[in-house]
Amino acid sequence: MKLHLILRWLVFVTAALVLNFPVIATFITALKAPAEIARNPSLVVQNPTIENFVTVLTVSDRLNIYHYLLNSLLSASIGSLLPIVVAFPIAWAMVRRGYGRNILFPLIVNLRALPLIIFAVPLYLMFSVVNLLDTRLGLGLVLAVVNLPLTLMLLVNAVAEIPIELEEAARMDGARLPRLILRIVLPLCRPAFITTFVFGFITAWNEFLFGLILTTQKAVPMTVGASFFFATSGGGVQWGVAAAVMIVAALPPLLLGLIMYRKITGSMVSGAVKG
Amino acid sequence: MRLLPSQENAILASPMVLFLLALLGFPVVLSIVYGFSEASFQSLMSPKLIGFANFQLVLQDSAFWDAAWFSLRFGLITALLECVLGLFLAVYLAPLIRENGWMVAVLIIPMIVAPAMIGLMYRLVLHEFAGPVPYYFYEWLGWSPSFLSTGMVFKTIVVAETLQWTPFAFLLFLTAYQAIPQDIREAASVDGTRPWRMFWKIELPQMMPTLFVAGFIRFIDGFRVFDNIYTLVGAGPGGSTTSMSIYIYETFLRRGEIGKAMAAAILLFVVAFAILALGQSLMRRRR
Amino acid sequence: MARISLRNICKSFKGLEVIKSVSLTVEDGEFCVFVGPSGCGKSTLLRMIAGLEDVTSGQILIDDENVTKLEPFDRQLSMVFQSYALYPHLTVRQNIAFALETAKQPKQVIERKVAEAARTLKLEDYLDRKPSALSGGQRQRVAIGRAIVREPKAFLFDEPLSNLDAALRGETRIEIASLHKSLAATMIYVTHDQVEAMTLADRIVVLNKGEIMQVGSPRELYEHPGNVFVAQFLGSPRMNLIDAASGGEAGIMLPGNQRLDIGQRSSEKISTVGMRPEQISITEAGDAAIKGTIKLCEYHGSVLSIIVDAGPIGDISVLAPSAGALVEGARVGLDFPADALHFFDVSGNRVTPSPQA
Numbered sequence: 001m002k003l004h005l006i007l008r009w010l011v012f013v014t015a016a017l018v019l020n021f022p023v024i025a026t027f028i029t030a031l032k033a034p035a036e037i038a039r040n041p042s043l044v045v046q047n048p049t050i051e052n053f054v055t056v057l058t059v060s061d062r063l064n065i066y067h068y069l070l071n072s073l074l075s076a077s078i079g080s081l082l083p084i085v086v087a088f089p090i091a092w093a094m095v096r097r098g099y100g101r102n103i104l105f106p107l108i109v110n111l112r113a114l115p116l117i118i119f120a121v122p123l124y125l126m127f128s129v130v131n132l133l134d135t136r137l138g139l140g141l142v143l144a145v146v147n148l149p150l151t152l153m154l155l156v157n158a159v160a161e162i163p164i165e166l167e168e169a170a171r172m173d174g175a176r177l178p179r180l181i182l183r184i185v186l187p188l189c190r191p192a193f194i195t196t197f198v199f200g201f202i203t204a205w206n207e208f209l210f211g212l213i214l215t216t217q218k219a220v221p222m223t224v225g226a227s228f229f230f231a232t233s234g235g236g237v238q239w240g241v242a243a244a245v246m247i248v249a250a251l252p253p254l255l256l257g258l259i260m261y262r263k264i265t266g267s268m269v270s271g272a273v274k275g
Numbered sequence: 276m277r278l279l280p281s282q283e284n285a286i287l288a289s290p291m292v293l294f295l296l297a298l299l300g301f302p303v304v305l306s307i308v309y310g311f312s313e314a315s316f317q318s319l320m321s322p323k324l325i326g327f328a329n330f331q332l333v334l335q336d337s338a339f340w341d342a343a344w345f346s347l348r349f350g351l352i353t354a355l356l357e358c359v360l361g362l363f364l365a366v367y368l369a370p371l372i373r374e375n376g377w378m379v380a381v382l383i384i385p386m387i388v389a390p391a392m393i394g395l396m397y398r399l400v401l402h403e404f405a406g407p408v409p410y411y412f413y414e415w416l417g418w419s420p421s422f423l424s425t426g427m428v429f430k431t432i433v434v435a436e437t438l439q440w441t442p443f444a445f446l447l448f449l450t451a452y453q454a455i456p457q458d459i460r461e462a463a464s465v466d467g468t469r470p471w472r473m474f475w476k477i478e479l480p481q482m483m484p485t486l487f488v489a490g491f492i493r494f495i496d497g498f499r500v501f502d503n504i505y506t507l508v509g510a511g512p513g514g515s516t517t518s519m520s521i522y523i524y525e526t527f528l529r530r531g532e533i534g535k536a537m538a539a540a541i542l543l544f545v546v547a548f549a550i551l552a553l554g555q556s557l558m559r560r561r562r
Numbered sequence: 563m564a565r566i567s568l569r570n571i572c573k574s575f576k577g578l579e580v581i582k583s584v585s586l587t588v589e590d591g592e593f594c595v596f597v598g599p600s601g602c603g604k605s606t607l608l609r610m611i612a613g614l615e616d617v618t619s620g621q622i623l624i625d626d627e628n629v630t631k632l633e634p635f636d637r638q639l640s641m642v643f644q645s646y647a648l649y650p651h652l653t654v655r656q657n658i659a660f661a662l663e664t665a666k667q668p669k670q671v672i673e674r675k676v677a678e679a680a681r682t683l684k685l686e687d688y689l690d691r692k693p694s695a696l697s698g699g700q701r702q703r704v705a706i707g708r709a710i711v712r713e714p715k716a717f718l719f720d721e722p723l724s725n726l727d728a729a730l731r732g733e734t735r736i737e738i739a740s741l742h743k744s745l746a747a748t749m750i751y752v753t754h755d756q757v758e759a760m761t762l763a764d765r766i767v768v769l770n771k772g773e774i775m776q777v778g779s780p781r782e783l784y785e786h787p788g789n790v791f792v793a794q795f796l797g798s799p800r801m802n803l804i805d806a807a808s809g810g811e812a813g814i815m816l817p818g819n820q821r822l823d824i825g826q827r828s829s830e831k832i833s834t835v836g837m838r839p840e841q842i843s844i845t846e847a848g849d850a851a852i853k854g855t856i857k858l859c860e861y862h863g864s865v866l867s868i869i870v871d872a873g874p875i876g877d878i879s880v881l882a883p884s885a886g887a888l889v890e891g892a893r894v895g896l897d898f899p900a901d902a903l904h905f906f907d908v909s910g911n912r913v914t915p916s917p918q919a
Contacts, residue, residue, distance in 0.1 A: 008371045015364055016381045019438050022396035023388060025407050029399060041402075041410040086294045089287035099284040104291070111299075113492075113551050115499030117520040118540045121527050122302030125309065128319065145298050152291075165647035168614050171634040172641045173661035173708070177283050183660075187651040206389030208502040209520070213528065223391045227506050230395060239405040246395055250388045257387035261380040264387075268443070269450045272492055273485065 023250070030243035037239050052244035063241075065248060068225030072205050072252075074136045075221060079143025079207075080200030083151040084193055086144075091155035092185055096167070105152070112149035119145065120213045127214060136219045142210045147200040150271050154199070157270060158192030159185065195263040202253040202264070222249045310537040319533070329538035338514060339539060342522035343546075349433065349518060350497035356437045358490050361444025362482075366474065369452050383446060385439045393439050394506030401431070425512045432504050432516060436497060444489045451485035452478065484558075491554045499547070519543050564625045564715035564748055565590045566611060571620035573606060573772075580606055582772045583620070588716075588750060588765075593742050596752045597759040598769035598795070604752045605720055607769070611750065612718050613637050624715055635664075640709035641718040644725060646701045648693035654680075654704050655689040661712045679707040682741075699730045706741070716748035723758060735761060756796050760784070768792050790834065790910035799839050799867060799879045801904070806835045818874030822851055825900050827915035836904035840881040843897050844868070844888065850895025854878065859890050870896060 017024065029037060031048045040046060056065055093099040123142055124133070132138030162185060170184045211224040220228070226249045230237055257264055278286070310329060312322030333339050364382070372378050385393070400406045401422045412419035422431045455478060463477050501520035510517045510525055517525070523543065527536035566588045573581035581603045588594045596604040609615040611622060613634035622630045629637050640661070648657050658679055662672045680686045683703040693701055702722065709717055719738075723731045739762055742749055753759055759766050760780045768775040768783065768791070775795075776788040787793035787801075794800045806822070808829040809815040814822050822835065847853050854872035861884060868880045868888065878896060882888065905913045 005371075008368060011364070012368055012371060012378060012382075015368075016378075019382060019385050019442060021438070022393055022400050022435075023384065025400045026396045028407075029405070037405050041405050041407050042414075043407050082294075086290045090291045093284050093287040097280065097284055100288060104288070108291075108295070110551055113495050114547050115501075115520050115543055117499070117501060117523045118544050118547070119299070119302060121523065121533075121536050121540050122305040122309070123298075124527075125305050125319070125533070126302050141298060144294075148294075163645060163647065165643045165645050166649060168612075168634070169641070169643060169647035169708075170649070170660070171614070172612060172639065173712070174635040174638075174664040175660075176633075176635055177278075179664060184649060190651075202387060206387075206391070208389060208391035208506070209524075212505075213524070223389045223502075226395060227391065230398065230506075237405075239399055239402070242395075243399060246392055246399075250392050253387050253389070254384065258380055258384075261383065262376075265379060265383060265446055265450075268386075269447055272443075272447055272488060273450075 026243045026246050029239060030247050032240055034238060034240050052240040053248070055241050056244040056248055063229065063245075065222075065225070065245065068220060068222040068249075069252075071136055071139075071215075071219050071225075072222040075139040075143055075219065076201050076204035078137065078140025079147055079204035080197050082140065082144040083147045083200060084155070084196055087148065087152040087155050088186075088189070088193075089181070091152060092159050092181060094156055095159040096164075105156070108152050109149050111145075116146065116209050120209055123210075124213055132214075134215045134218050134220075139210060139214055139219050139221065140204075142214060143204040143207055146207060146210070147203055150203075150267070151196050151200055153271055154192060154196045154267055155189065158189045162188050195260070195267050198256050198260050199264055199267050202257055205253045225249075306537050306541060309533055310541050312534050314533045315531050316533070322534070325534070329534040330542070332535050333539045333542060336535075338517065339522060341514070342517045342519050345517060346498045346500070346519040349429075349436070349500060350494045352433055353436045353440070353497040354490050354493035356433070357441045357444045357493050358486060360437070360441045361446075361489070362448050362486070364441070364445045365448035365452050366478070369449060372449065373453075379446070379449070383442045386442050388439075390439065390502040391506045393435065394503035397431075397435050397503075397507050423508055423512070425515050428508055428511050428516055432507065435503060435507065436500065439503070440493060440496065444493060447485050447489045448482060451482045455481050487558060491558070495547075495550065495554075498550070566716055566748065566750070567621075567623040567626075568607075568611070569621040569623070571607070571610065571622065572618045573603075573610060573615065574618045580772050581610070581618075584772075584774055586767060586774065586777065588748060590748055591746045593749045593751065593762055593764045594767060595759040595763035595765070596750065596767050596769060597754065597756060598775075600754055601771075602769040603772040604754075604769050608718055608720055608750060608752045612639055612641050638712075638715045639718055640712045640714040641720065642705045642709050642722045644721040646693075646705040646725070648701055648704055648708075650693055653690050653692055654685060654696070654707075657693065657704055658707045658711055661708065665712075675711045679711045682710070683707045698726055699734065702726060702730075702734055703737075706738075710741070710745070714747075716750065719749065719751040721753055722751075723753070723755070738762065756798070760796070768795060770795075786912065787836075787904065788912050790836070790906050793836050793904060793906070797838055799881070801836045801838050802842075802878050803906075804835045804837075804875055804878075806832055806905075808832055816852075816875055820852070820875065823900070824903065824915065827917055829915060831907045831913050832905045832915065833908045834906040834910070836906065837878075837898055837902055839867075839879045841898055841902040842878070842880045844870075844880060844882050845895045845897045847893045847895045850897055852878070852896040854894065854896065856888060856890050856892050856894060859888055870894065872896070 025043065028043050028045060030052050031045050031050070032040070033047060033049050033051055036046060056063065059066065090100060090104070094101050094105055127133045127138050132141070166184060166188070167180060170180050175183065206223065207221070208223045211221040215221065215224065226245050229242060229245050309322055311324055311326060313325045313328070314322040368378065400408050403409050403419075403421070408422070409419040420427050422428070459477060460473065463473055468477065499520055500518050501524070504511070504516050504518060505521060508516050510521055523536050523539045526532050526539060568584055568586045571581055571584045572579065584607060596607060598604050606615060610617050613629070613632060617630050620630070621628055624637065649660065652660065655676055658676050659672050662675060676689070680689055683706060685700065685703055685707060688696060688700060693704065696704065705722070723734055726734060735758060751762060763780055765777060766780055766783055767777050770791050776783060776792045783792055784796055787796065790803065794803070804816055806814045806816055808831070809821055810829070813824045814829045814832055814835065816822055816835070852872050852875060854870040856868055857871040857877065858869040860867040864884060866882045866884045866888065868882055870878045870880055872878050880896065888894070905915060907913045
């Protein structure tokens with residue numbers, strides 16, 4: 001019994017270190033001064049410094065990280081809020097009226113299994129026609145498509161969990177459809193909205209392919225911006241600064257995800273199993 | 276004004292339908308038009324219809340078949356590894372996690388970091404001068420493989436992908452494992468079932484549907500991989516890491532062969548759709 | 563307040579007939595209870611009156627207005643649900659006020675009516691709480707409060723007491739009865755509990771398999787059950803039923819060739835005889851009409867519940883005063899007044915034997 005307990009802890013610590021190794025190693029490197037990185041690539045920092053983070057968070061000609069962060073923030077917000085707005089009304093109709101349950105629902109849910117590149121090329125062509133290339137709105141709209149399937153699933157689950165008697169009681173109390181939805185269904189779905197939003201925001205923030213293809217400068221999101229930083233440094237990569245950029249870029253979804261990990265894991269599982 | 280329920284339904288559905296028409300309907304039309312046309316970025320607005328020529332071009336391109344083979348292999352291998360590792364972690368750590376729920380949070384961190392970021396991080400971690408991994412290889416073994424060389428790069432990206440997404444399999448299995456009613460285990464152990472037999476005869480059969488779902492989802496994700504490979508090595512030395520997604524991307528943006536890229540995308544759509552339909556009908560039969 | 567009429571109401575669900583041509587009129591101010599075993603269609607019938615279920619054919623009239631096609635919100639009825647169905651995100655006050663706000667009543671009116679309902683139902687101290695912070699009994703009262711402020715044409719109750727514990731159930735039952743008295747409102751109440759049905763109802767509607775078995779006051783139904791189903795459904799323990807055959811002039815014949823004298827009445831058509839356990843008394847075996855051995859004797863405090871093995875006639879249950887000293891295995895006789903017998907024909911319907919000519 002005792003031995004098993006120790007072994008289990010050992011397995012956990014090993015798994016935690018190995019699975020998170022790239023993140024841990026990047027964080028450690030970000031704490032090293034440039035001179036130390038050249039001398040000491042090990043995982044032990046001799047003189048920890050926040051110098052790299054200061055460089056990253058200071059606006060300069062070479063790097064304005066706030067530009068990328070703001071692009072990501074805005075496009076990910078559009079990309080996570082818009083699907084909720086679009087999917088909520090039809091989610092109710094699907095659950096309570098069976099409307100679109102047979103064709104629209106499976107169609108949308110299956111979208112998430114398709115390779116995103118399939119949409120990327122025609123969307124590029126369409127955006128070049130309607131002038132949405134390299135705009136936050138354009139990127140946000142596409143991210144909304146990416147988030148649509150899971151959002152719909154989670155909202156359908158949320159509506160289905162509302163006891164039908166509550167809606168019946170409201171109808172007996174004289175509520176017609178708009179009041180029923182706005183005063184009863186909507187408030188009861190609030191927890192699901194929050195979870196769906198956070199989940200969608202993380203997904204949108206982490207998205208890379210569309211950012212790469214559909215933006216060039218004005219609307220470049222953080223994930224793509226970070227990769228630019230590797231490519232454009234002519235005289236070799238400044239590893240300390242690069243590491244700090246990656247940590248800063250990964251931080252917003254990481255914080256959100258860790259604060260709400262129970263909800264996030266819950267929606268991941270229900271999204272996978274019920275789909 | 277009184278609305279009929281069918282009118283109400285139409286109103287409720289309209290935001291979704293309009294959204295889908297605008298952002299998917301239009302592109303679908305474009306795909307079809309360009310898939311059957313000759314067009315480059317110079318002649319974007321005047322595509323010339325050429326029938327099935329683009330499809331012919333794609334199907335005769337050995338790089339396309341290499342990419343398809345790569346994606347298939349990559350998807351299968353990573354899905355298998357992730358499921359085996361995830362299953363082990365879920366079952367072995369479950370007793371510990373029952374008392375320490377926070378452990379789940381620690382183990383799912385890799386999933387919350389963007390795959391593109393993970394790819395970039397490996398650039399650093401595996402770098403021959405600045406990276407800790409080669410450093411420790413030299414320190415302890417006196418040599419280090421060159422991780423991104425033609426011979427090694429496939430193994431490297433398989434490991435990178437597996438380490439990032441094992442947590443997903445782990446999470447699904449943990450949930451399935453915890454959902455097995457405790458009284459079934461108790462009944463079995465009162466009947467004298469030992470832990471090993473309990474796992475094979477009682478617990479694993481109950482987790483089979485989840486195993487199937489997780490394996491399928493991971494395969495699809497591996498099959499369409501782009502971000503982490505692209506940021507780590509791009510198309511790889513000699514195109515050795517060109518997945519289907521990367522093939523289409525390169526054809527489109529690097530070489531500007533719009534019609535060919537579209538045709539490849541349509542082919543990929545057909546293949547992906549077939550895999551999806553097959554997987555879902557298999558899953559339905561299991562239930 | 564209103565009169566509610568059902569005319570040949572039918573309901574089919576996926577080819578299955580769940581309600582088979584029910585016609586009924588609930589009078590203005592009447593307390594009408596639908597009772598029956600689970601699956602008999604009583605809740606479906608109530609929900610059809612509410613407008614929550616479609617009617618396959620037939621008409622529903624409220625005060626002679628045909629409401630069959632109206633949505634629930636246009637029928638001006640209110641309903642108390644088994645699960646209470648309180649809005650969890652609203653406070654008690656908002657729950658009670660919801661319907662009034664929906665009807666866009668002026669603020670002062672809403673406040674006055676909510677305060678009034680809260681006083682009647684002793685909810686004044688809880689008005690600003692959420693339903694999750696209330697006990698089961700308090701939630702039940704909020705549900706009732708929500709129903710009464712609307713001043714609806716009629717109240718519908720769908721098994722409102724079944725989520726309460728035994729003590730609270732009795733208390734709330736009395737409250738509902740006094741509510742009916744003070745409001746003089748039309749109420750339709752669905753339950754599977756015969757005690758609730760007997761104590762609350764002006765009129766009981768007994769349903770079985772989607773059909774009305776009998777309609778009448780509790781006393782009528784208990785004393786003159788129209789058929790075997792009603793006879794056995796009401797009363798605990800259940801009415802004893804014994805197979806019987808006409809014995810011509812000699813009364814009726816019970817199994818084992820035992821003769822039962824029914825006075826100077828015709829025994830034709832009788833195929834079953836019923837007697838209620840509490841109307842049977844235990845006597846010396848002697849020359850009693852039915853004799854048997856005590857098989858089981860349960861002590862219930864105020865009464866003894868006894869099962870007597872009466873040979874070919876079968877088991878007979880009897881309620882006897884607990885004062886008596888009866889032991890299992892004792893040989894006893896069963897005695898009952900002739901007018902306590904109920905007679906039924908082959909198809910289970912009540913027969914009233916006519917005096918012999």
